[in-house]
Amino acid sequence: MLPTATCSCLVTGAGGFLGQRIVRLLLEEEGLEEIRLLDKVFSPQLLMEFSELKHKTKVTVLKGDILDQQFVRKACQGITAVIHTASIIDTGLQLRKAFVMNVNMKGTELLLEACILNSVPVFIYTSSVEVAGPNSFRQAIQNGREDELFENQWNNAYPLSKMLAEKAVLAVDGQLLRDGSIMHTCSLRPMYIYGEGSEFLLYELNKALDNNKTFIRNREGSIANQVYVGNVAWAHILALRALRDSEKAKSIGGQFYYISDDTPPQSYASFHHEVSKEWGFKLGSKIGIPITLIYWVAFLLEMISFMLCPIFTYEPPFNRHTLMLTNSVFTFSYKKAQKDLGYEPRVSWLEAKQKTSQWIGTEMADKRECLKTKTS
Template identity: 60%
Template structure:
C-alpha cells in the first residue's frame, strides 16, 4: 500500500493521545499530524518518542481557525476528528459548546473537501441516542433502532447535529473530483487512566475521607475503556482505506462498547478504586423523581436569572436522566463491519485504571503530609 498520512484533532485529549499512539504502529503511515489548542509538555515528550516510528507534526491551533485547518489538512489522507468540548453540566456555555462541537466539525468537513482529504472519522457520543428520560430502559441496544436524543442541552444537541453533518457529507465530491467517505463512532461512557470525570469523583472522595458519592446509583450502563475506543478508531480507519470493505461502513455510525460488566456509574467508581480503601457513601440518597423535579426548578431559576446573571445549576434534568437510566448497547455491528474486538479485557482495563487512581491517592497523601 502507498504511503499515507493522518490528522488527529483533539490529539492532546484523553482519547486523542491514545489514538495517536496506536496510529504510530500502522503500516506505511508516513506522517501523523496532531492538532489541539494546547499540548502539555509531558505529552509532547511522549509524541517525540514516536518519531522513531513515524513523522509526528505538532500543530497548536483553534478548531475554528480556517487558515489553521487548511494548513493542517494539506496533503493529508485521513482525518480522525475527536476535538470536542465535553460538558454535561453547563447550560449557560451554549455558545462555546455549539461553536466548537458543531461549527468546528462543519469547518473540518468543508476543509477536508477543499483539501481533498478522502476519509473522515468522527468521534460522536452515546448521548446522541439519549437517554431521554430516567425512566427509559434500553438493554443491548443496536444501530437499527435509530435512537435520537430529544435534549436541547448544548452537549448532546451539538453532538447530534455534528454527527448528522458528518454522515450527510459521505459521498460528497472533493475539489479534485474524488469522493469523501465518512463514518461516526458512538462510544459508551469512557473510563480509564486520565479520565477527567474519574478525576473529579476521586478528588471529591479524597476530600471526604475516601468516600464516594452515590449520585447515579440507579443507572445500568456498559462503560468502555479508553484504549478500546481508540482501537475502534484505528479499525474504522483501516476499513475506510480498504476499497472492498469501505462501502459497507460509509455514512454509518457504530456503538462502541467492550466487555466491561454492566453496572451503575457508582459501582464502576467503586470497583476501580476499592483497592485503595475507597468506600460508598452510607445512608439514603435522593429519589430520582425528586431529583428530576429539583433539577427542573433549578433550570427555571437559571432561565429567569439569565438576563442579569449566568447561573449554572449543580445538576439538570438531562444529567439526572443520564445518571439514572438503564442504557446499554451492543458492539455486535462494529464487530461485524469493522472487525472490532476489545484490545483490552475488563481485568486489564480495571487494573490500569486502578493503578492510576492509586497514584492519585499517593499524591494526595504526600501533599497532605507536606501541609501538616
C-alpha cells in the same frame, strides 16, 4: 486498500485523553507517511513520547484553534484522512453553552469544509453515546443497536452539539471531491470512557474524597456501559483501515457505531467504587429521596436559571440531563462494530481495571504528598 505509505492522517484533539492513545496506535502499528497532531495544548512529556515512537513516520505538531478557519484549512492540506476527536465535554447548563456549541459544532463544520476543499477522502468522527439519550427513566435500553435509531431530546449543549456535528459528518459521505475521489465518513459513539488519565474519573474521586471516600449511589437498578480508553482508540484504528478500503467504505460510509467492551454494565457509582475500592473508597447507602423528586427540583432550578439568564448567569448544581444519564438503564452492544469493522476489545476488563486502579493509587499518593508539602 491503498498502500499504507500513501496515507497521512490528521488527529484533532491529539493531546487529549483519547487522542493521544489514537496517536500512539497510529505510530506503533500503522506505518503512516505522516501524522499531524492538532490541539491547543500539548504536554512536553507527551511530545517527547511521540518523538521516541515515530520511527519512519513524520510527526507534525500543530498548536492552534479548531475555530481558526485558515489554520484548519492549512492543517488539512496534503493529507488523506482525518480522525476528529477534539471536543468540549461539559455537563453544565448555562456557563459555557455558547462555547461548547461553537467548538463542537462549528469546529466540526469548519474541519469538514477544509477536508472537502483539500479533497481529503476519509473522515472519522468521535461522537458520544449521549447523542442517543437517555430521554426517560421509564424507557429501559439494554444492548441497544444502531438500527433502533435512538435520538437525544435534550437541549443541553454537549449532547445537542455532538448530535448536530455527527449528522453533519454523516451527511457528507459519498460526496464527490475536486480530485475525483469520493469522501467517506463514519462516526463512533463510545460509552463512558475510563482509564489512566481520565479527568472525569478524577473528578468523581475528588468528590468522593470530600465525602469521606464515599460515592453517592445512583438510582436502584440503573446501569450503563463503561469502556476502556485503549479499546476506544483501537476502534478508531479499525475504522480508519475500513474506510481506506474502497470496497468496505461503500457499506461502512455514512454509518455510526456504538463502541463498548467487556466491562460489566453497572451504575456509575458502582463502577467508580469497583476501580477504586483497593484504595479505601466506599459505596454509600441507598438514596432515601425518590429520583423523581430530585428530577423536579432540577427542573425548577433550570427554570430559575432560564428566567435569570438576561441579567445573570446561574448554573444549577445539577440538571435533568445529567440525572437522567446517571440514573437510567442505558446500555449498548458493539456487535455492529464487530461485524463491520472487525472490532474486538484489545484490553480485557480485568486488565483495564488493574491499570485504572494502579493509576488511581498513584494519583492518591501524589495528592497525599502534595498535602504534606502544604502543611509542612
